[in-house]
Amino acid sequence: MTGPGAGKAEMGVxxxxxxxxxxxWRRGWKSGALAPRxxxxxxxxxxxxxxxxxxxxxxxxxxxxxxxxVAANVVVTANIAHGAVRGAxxxxxxxxxxxxxxxxGILAAWLMVAAFASCAQAQVTFERLVNSAKEPxxxxxYSGDYSGKRFSTLDQINAxxxxxxxxxxxxxxxxxxxxxxxxxVVDGILYATAQDNRAFxxxxxTGRPIWMYQRQLPSDIRPCCGRVNRGLAILGDKVFLGTxxxxxxxxxxxxxxxxxxxxxxxxxxxxxFTVAPLAVKNLIVIGISGGEYGxxxxxxxxxxxxxxxxxxxxxxxARGEPGNDSWxxxxxxxxxxxxxxxxxxxxxxxxxxxxxGNPAPSNRGAGRAGDNLYSNSLLALNADTGKMNxxxxxxxxxxxxxxxxxxxxxxxxxxxxxxxxxxxxKHLIAQADRNGFFYVLDRSTGKxxxxxxxxxxxxxxxxxxxxxxIANQNASPTLEGHTVCPGxxxxxxxxxxxxxxQTGLFYVTARDQCDIFSTAPQPxxxxxxxxxxxxxxxxxxxxxxxxxxxxxxxxGQIKWKFEHTSPTWSGVLSTAGGLxxxxxxxxxxxxxxxxxxxxxxxxxxxxxVYAAPMAFAVDGKEYVAMAAGSAIYAFGLP
Amino acid sequence: MLRPWRVGLxxxxxxxxxxxxxxxxxxxxxxxxxxxxxxxQFRINCALCHGLGxxxxxxxxxxxxxxxxxxxxxxxxxxxxxxxxxxxxxPANGTNGQGxxxxxxxxxxxxxxxxxxxVKAPAKPVGNAxxxxxxxxxxxxxxxxxxxxxxxxxxxxDLTGVAxxxxxxxxxxxxxxxxxxxxxxxxxxxxEFPQEYESVTVVLAxxxxxxxxxxxxxxxxxxxMDTSEQIHxxxxxxxxxxxxTRQSTMPxxxxxxxxxxxxxxxxxxxxxxxxx
Numbered sequence: 001m002t003g004p005g006a007g008k009a010e011m012g013v014x015x016x017x018x019x020x021x022x023x024x025w026r027r028g029w030k031s032g033a034l035a036p037r038x039x040x041x042x043x044x045x046x047x048x049x050x051x052x053x054x055x056x057x058x059x060x061x062x063x064x065x066x067x068x069x070v071a072a073n074v075v076v077t078a079n080i081a082h083g084a085v086r087g088a089x090x091x092x093x094x095x096x097x098x099x100x101x102x103x104x105g106i107l108a109a110w111l112m113v114a115a116f117a118s119c120a121q122a123q124v125t126f127e128r129l130v131n132s133a134k135e136p137x138x139x140x141x142y143s144g145d146y147s148g149k150r151f152s153t154l155d156q157i158n159a160x161x162x163x164x165x166x167x168x169x170x171x172x173x174x175x176x177x178x179x180x181x182x183x184x185v186v187d188g189i190l191y192a193t194a195q196d197n198r199a200f201x202x203x204x205x206t207g208r209p210i211w212m213y214q215r216q217l218p219s220d221i222r223p224c225c226g227r228v229n230r231g232l233a234i235l236g237d238k239v240f241l242g243t244x245x246x247x248x249x250x251x252x253x254x255x256x257x258x259x260x261x262x263x264x265x266x267x268x269x270x271x272x273f274t275v276a277p278l279a280v281k282n283l284i285v286i287g288i289s290g291g292e293y294g295x296x297x298x299x300x301x302x303x304x305x306x307x308x309x310x311x312x313x314x315x316x317x318a319r320g321e322p323g324n325d326s327w328x329x330x331x332x333x334x335x336x337x338x339x340x341x342x343x344x345x346x347x348x349x350x351x352x353x354x355x356x357g358n359p360a361p362s363n364r365g366a367g368r369a370g371d372n373l374y375s376n377s378l379l380a381l382n383a384d385t386g387k388m389n390x391x392x393x394x395x396x397x398x399x400x401x402x403x404x405x406x407x408x409x410x411x412x413x414x415x416x417x418x419x420x421x422x423x424x425x426k427h428l429i430a431q432a433d434r435n436g437f438f439y440v441l442d443r444s445t446g447k448x449x450x451x452x453x454x455x456x457x458x459x460x461x462x463x464x465x466x467x468x469x470i471a472n473q474n475a476s477p478t479l480e481g482h483t484v485c486p487g488x489x490x491x492x493x494x495x496x497x498x499x500x501x502q503t504g505l506f507y508v509t510a511r512d513q514c515d516i517f518s519t520a521p522q523p524x525x526x527x528x529x530x531x532x533x534x535x536x537x538x539x540x541x542x543x544x545x546x547x548x549x550x551x552x553x554x555x556g557q558i559k560w561k562f563e564h565t566s567p568t569w570s571g572v573l574s575t576a577g578g579l580x581x582x583x584x585x586x587x588x589x590x591x592x593x594x595x596x597x598x599x600x601x602x603x604x605x606x607x608x609v610y611a612a613p614m615a616f617a618v619d620g621k622e623y624v625a626m627a628a629g630s631a632i633y634a635f636g637l638p
Numbered sequence: 639m640l641r642p643w644r645v646g647l648x649x650x651x652x653x654x655x656x657x658x659x660x661x662x663x664x665x666x667x668x669x670x671x672x673x674x675x676x677x678x679q680f681r682i683n684c685a686l687c688h689g690l691g692x693x694x695x696x697x698x699x700x701x702x703x704x705x706x707x708x709x710x711x712x713x714x715x716x717x718x719x720x721x722x723x724x725x726x727x728x729p730a731n732g733t734n735g736q737g738x739x740x741x742x743x744x745x746x747x748x749x750x751x752x753x754x755x756x757v758k759a760p761a762k763p764v765g766n767a768x769x770x771x772x773x774x775x776x777x778x779x780x781x782x783x784x785x786x787x788x789x790x791x792x793x794x795x796d797l798t799g800v801a802x803x804x805x806x807x808x809x810x811x812x813x814x815x816x817x818x819x820x821x822x823x824x825x826x827x828x829x830e831f832p833q834e835y836e837s838v839t840v841v842l843a844x845x846x847x848x849x850x851x852x853x854x855x856x857x858x859x860x861x862x863m864d865t866s867e868q869i870h871x872x873x874x875x876x877x878x879x880x881x882x883t884r885q886s887t888m889p890x891x892x893x894x895x896x897x898x899x900x901x902x903x904x905x906x907x908x909x910x911x912x913x914x
Contacts, residue, residue, distance in 0.1 A: 177733070222739065480690065518690060522678045528744065534681040534690075543884065565856050586856035602858055 124186055124234045124253075126281050130347045137617035139185045141342075142231050142276040143496060144614060147410040148344035148353075150498040151574045152615035156622035157637060158577030162591040162600040164638055168623060169207030171632045173198060178610040179627040182231045182276065182496065182571065184239070185616035190625065191253070192632055193229040193276075197243045199251060205618045207634060211256035213241075221245050222527060223272045224292040228610075230342070230494070231276030233284055235304045240284045242273025248286055248302055260307035264288065269526045270295050276342045278352070280383045283310055285352060287339025291403065294334030294360040294530035299352075299379070301386060311386030315339055315356045315374050323373035331368035334524045336360030337375035341405035341494050344429075346443065351389060352381045353410070353429055353443065357403030362488075363477050364519045364532025365399045372397050376404040378431060380446060390446030394433045394468075399476055400459070400517055401488045401535070402435040409499045409506065410443060411553060430553050432497055432508040434490030435459070437469050438551055452556025454549060455491035456512040459484050477517035477533065487515030488535040489567075496571035496612040498580065503594050505550040505559055507580050511567040513544040548572065548582050550597060560597035571612025573624065581624055583609030589626050589633065605633055664712040666750040676751030679744045687727070692755045694805045698728075702755045707802045715749050716742075726803075764806075765899075765906030773904055778896055780904065783888065786911055792867050793851055794888060795835065801909040809905050813896070816888035837887045838862055840870075841878040851887055 124140060132138065132145045136153040143150045157165065173179065173194035183192035190204040197215035202208060221227075221244045233240040238250045238259055245267040250259040264286070265271035270293020277286040283301040291297070297315035302308065315337035317323040324332055336359050343354030359368060359375035374388075376395040381388055394404045408431045429443035436457035440449045448466050460469035475484050489511060497508040520533040546567030550559045570583035579600070580592040585608045591601040607629015615624045623634045666672030680692060687698030694700030708723055709715040719740070722730035732739025740748070774780045774790075781790035784797045800809060811818065836852045840862065850864035860880070862870045865887070874880055891901070 220741075518681065518685075520678065520681060528741070529679065529682050531682045533678075534685050584857060588856055588858065590857070599857070604856075 122187070123236050124279075126235070126279070129235070129279060137185075138187065139183070139614045139616050140234055141184070141278060142182055142233070143342065143344065143407055143409075146345040146347060148407045148499075149409055149411070149501070149574075150407075150496050150572065150612065150614070151500055151576075153576045154615050154617055154622045155576040155578075156617070157575065157579065157591075157615075157624065159579060159593050159600060161637060162577070162579055165591065165601050165603070165624075165635050166638050167603060168205075168634045168636045170634075171200075171202055171207040171209070173200075173630050173632065175630050178226045178228050178569075179607075179630055179632075180226075180228045180230045180274070180494070180569075180610045181627050181632070182612040182614055183625050183627075183632065184232055184234055185614070185618075185625075186234055186253075188618045189253075190616070190632075190634075191232050191234060191239050192627070193231055193241065194630070195227045195229065197229060197241060199232060199239065199241050199256065201239075201253070201256065202632075204616060204623070204634070205621075207632070211254075213251055213256040213258075215241075215243055215245075215249070217243070218245055218267065221267050221272060222270045222290075222293060223274065224270075224289065224529075228274050229276075230274060233277035233279040235279035235282075235284065238304065240277045240279065240286075240304070242275055242277055242286050244272045244274070246271040246273055246288070248273070248277070248284065248300070248307065250284075250304070250307060262302065262307040262309070264300055264309075265290075265295070265298075269293065270528075270530075273340075275340050278342050278345065279304065280345050280352060283383065285343070285354070285383075287341070287343070287354060287356075289338050289340040291336040291338040291340075291357045291360055291362065292529055292531060293527065294336060294524050295338065296333060296335055297337035297339055297356060297375075299339045299354050299381065299386070301383075313379070313381055313386040313388065315377075315379070317373065326370040326373040328367060328369040334360055334530065335368065335372060335375065336362070337372070337377075338403070339405070340403075341407060344408055344410055345383065346410060346427075349444070350383050351443075352379075352383050353408045354379050354381060355404045355406060355408055355431065357405045358398050358401050361522060361524075361530045361532030362401040363399060363517060363534065364522065365397055365476060366519070366521070366532075368397075370397065376402060376435075378404065378408050378429070378441070378446070380443070392439075392441055392446045392448060394431070394437070394439060395435045396468075396470070398435075399471075399519070400435075400484060401531075402433070402486075402490055403493075404431070404433055404435075405494060406431050406433060406492060407496050409497060411499050411501075411506070428553070430499070430506055432492050432506065432510075432551065434486070434493055435469070436486045436491040438506070438508075438553075438556055440553055440556075450556055452551075454508070454551055454556070454558060455510045455547075456485045456514070457491070458514070459486075477519035477535075479518060479520060481516035481518035483514050483516050485514035486511065487513040488517070489513060489515075493569065495569050495610075498572045498574040499553075500574035500580070500594050502576060502578070503550075503574075504552065504554070505594070506553050507548060507550050507572045507574060507582075507594075509568055509570055509572060509582065510547045510549045510561075511544065512542070512547070513567065514542070546585070548580070548592065548597070550580075550594075562592060562597045562599065568609060570609040573613040573615060575615055575624075581613045581615075581626070583611070583613070583626055583628060585609065587628055589613070589628065589635070603633075603635065605629060605631070607631070664716075664746050664749055666746050667712070667753075669750060670754070672747045673751045673754040676744075676747035676749070676754075679740060679748050680751050683740055683744075684748065692752055694808070699803045700805045701752050702757050704756050704758060712746075712749050712753070715752070716745055719745050719748065763906065765902035765904075767903065767906040767910040769900075770903035770905065770907030773896075773900055774907055778891075778900065778904060786908070793863060793865060797908055798911055801905070801911070806905055806909070809908065810901060813891045813901060813904075816886035816890060817884060835886065837883050837885055839879075839881045840872060842872070843876050843878060845878065849887075852882065855882075 175194035177195045181192045183190050185204050188204050190202045193199045200212040201210040223244050237253050239253045241249045246265045249261045270290040272289045274289050277284045282304050284304050285301045287299045299313045301310045316332050316335035338357040345352050356377050359372035374391050376398050377391045377393040380390045395402050408429050410429050427443045430440045432438045436455045437451045438454045439451045459475040462470050464470050491510050495509045499506045515535040517535050518533045522532050544567050546564040548562045564584045566585045568584045573581040578594050580594045583589050587605045587607050588602045590599050605628035609628045611627035613626040623636045625634045692701040709718050720731050722728050783791040783794035786798050838852050839849050841847050848864050850862045853861040860872050
């Protein structure tokens with residue numbers, strides 16, 4: 001049961017079914033064709049670790065290998081052409097169903113046996129996403145929950161036993177380039193993406209593929225920085241993918257079949273999607289890439305059922321809109337401010353927090369005088385309407401390509417600043433920015449509470465009235481080049497950070513590197529790279545250095561740092577086991593003691609890391625997954 | 639010591655004589671406007687290695703030289719830009735992970751720009767290559783650590799193609815100030831092989847001291863070639879000590895050790911090898 005074009009052999013499986021069913025198969029399953037549940041299964045009160053698992057091997061000539069594990073005393077769904085055998089069952093019922101199926105001569109390929117622990121393969125509802133803390137075995141959004149913490153409450157793997165960890169499986173994607181994906185796991189199935197808009201579902205306990213989708217991309221797509229993708233969103237019975245040709249695609253989560261496919265923008269003018277979308281209520285929220293091509297950035301929300309666009313927020317205001325006067329002349333039309341990393345969501349205030357990228361052209365301020373709103377900003381948008389409640393701009397009038405596209409993490413800590421005592425311990429949002437400063441804001445208002453350098457910075461010595469670091473006069477790029485720290489790649493970049501509520505520390509991958517920034521006039525031409533010049537490694541500067549840093553958000557102080565052999569692009573995960581996980585450019589996956597930064601375990605994955613780790617559990621066993629090279633690895637206890 | 643270019647890391651080096659292509663499907667030959675557009679694209683896509691103005695950067699050769707090793711015609715240059723040069727740091731279009739891929743039109747514009755920057759008159763040859771070879775394998779002791787065309791030492795970089803990928807000034811600077819460029823790390827985009835020739839001193843568990851250069855390293859292990867060309871494969875947590883420095887193992891060749899004239903001769907020898 002792979003994606004479209006699964007092959008004629010499998011068609012044979014459907015012999016004996018009504019013509020209508022076969023027709024439906026041929027034209028691809030639309031939403032509802034598999035009789036999805038209308039209501040979620042009850043999740044509460046079931047202990048996934050206490051389940052008695054029964055293995056029900058169902059084999060078919062056309063479906064080699066997969067075993068469907070069916071847990072007893074749970075719900076079984078068997079969708080069979082006409083009618084689904086469905087309902088609460090016991091282990092004996094499972095046997096009966098099997099008998100029924102055998103009697104009918106129909107076996108697994110067509111049988112969608114979904115039988116499960118707790119919410120097993122129930123629909124992923126918005127309520128489940130809001131209450132993800134109740135399902136520590138699952139990882140249902142890019143950052144693991146809406147807050148962006150990338151923290152798992154699983155603690156089976158912990159500081160005492162981490163040194164015994166082993167690789168449990170490896171899945172080779174056969175993709176080349178940078179693998180930036182952060183997998184999702186829901187009820188025993190792992191969903192992830194790879195380059196060139198591959199998406200796939202794996203048996204999370206074995207790594208065996210269940211389905212795979214690969215998009216046929218046009219030959220002239222213009223992704224700026226590799227044919228990458230950072231992951232999926234899941235909602236209902238679908239997963240959602242943003243594509244390099246700027247489509248949003250909904251795939252059936254059980255088959256990988258395309259349910260809907262909508263165009264967001266014209267890829268030929270430099271639009272693309274690399275971001276993992278975020279599912280909020282019934283909407284799929286996604287931000288565009290293309291700051292290197294002078295696109296006008298936007299954040300979109302699509303109806304998860306139909307693909308209809310419900311709202312769009314342009315990150316560069318049009319003439320007549322507030323903020324447009326922060327752009328010189330018509331420069332707003334090619335102003336960039338893309339939105340290419342996944343934001344977070346506060347269900348209490350119904351606000352989406354989404355960060356934006358550089359103004360275009362990235363290396364040239366001449367011609368776009370002004371602050372260039374809302375580039376390099378954090379936006380608080382009403383989830384239902386896309387209307388902006390507040391914004392905070394990290395770098396005004398950026399000329400160094402310092403996209404603020406880092407995950408904004410909702411955390412609650414005390415801040416020592418007396419002026420903000422009202423907000424102490426409440427409703428904060430923290431972002432370790434590419435420009436080298438760690439910002440803490442009041443997420444109710446967007447007011448800046450603190451900004452502290454967490455890496456090598458030379459571009460700002462002063463603050464404005466709000467306490468925001470402001471660029472020095474001499475930090476601007478010149479024709480022949482001028483050295484500024486951090487470099488264009490930033491102190492951090494898209495790599496996901498983590499916040500561990502147990503240690504109260506914010507962990508982020510950081511880089512010390514200075515670049516020579518040059519600038520030159522460049523006319524805009526649609527679909528052509530639009531940088532306004534370039535940057536170079538600075539020969540005069542120190543060698544590049546890469547770190548994992550633990551920042552105390554209350555003070556901005558760095559509690560510990562681990563220096564990598566060279567800078568890495570790895571995201572970071574923290575777990576209730578007192579552990580922090582991250583990878584390195586040399587291919588190691590490393591477990592650190594969260595409190596001290598001491599490496600406790602490492603595994604050589606054989607390829608550089610550009611992805612972010614996550615944790616999940618199946619059958620009561622905790623796993624940690626990480627992509628490296630062109631493969632996805634799952635690790636666990638022996 | 640020279641920058642850590644892996645053996646055979648020779649991007650575009652120059653051979654032809656004519657400033658313009660003989661096989662020109664280039665639609666923009668001599669078009670000043672296209673050359674200007676190409677300059678924008680060059681700065682974005684090429685200058686990271688080849689330098690502003692195409693005069694050569696820390697890792698890519700000077701493209702203003704009229705002769706290029708890998709390309710004679712514009713069509714060949716188009717192929718090299720599109721597909722890269724296997725075995726070197728020259729990547730295929732759009733694959734270096736930084737910057738954007740170029741359209742065919744943009745590639746032709748870049749070629750037109752490079753042609754417009756070429757210095758028509760080849761530089762007057764400097765130095766006596768034959769004498770330089772004698773010095774390289776003799777009194778200057780270069781070959782104790784460096785190899786050229788399969789002969790010499792292994793502790794330093796192979797210099798067979800170095801004149802193709804480095805400007806003369808860069809080679810001279812690397813001899814006079816060996817640590818200077820070693821101090822400048824590689825970026826991931828061009829880090830196809832990680833050897834940086836950092837100097838390392840370790841004390842093994844049994845107390846033996848080993849000095850050499852790193853062949854590779856990560857946070858937990860290190861692979862070292864010692865000064866007698868023995869390879870040591872070591873786990874860091876089993877060492878008594880591990881010290882690494884970006885001070886090159888290569889001695890500083892001041893004018894007292896090697897005169898300007900002798901250095902010119904050595905560069906002339908390296909250039910004569912690279913031109914083959």
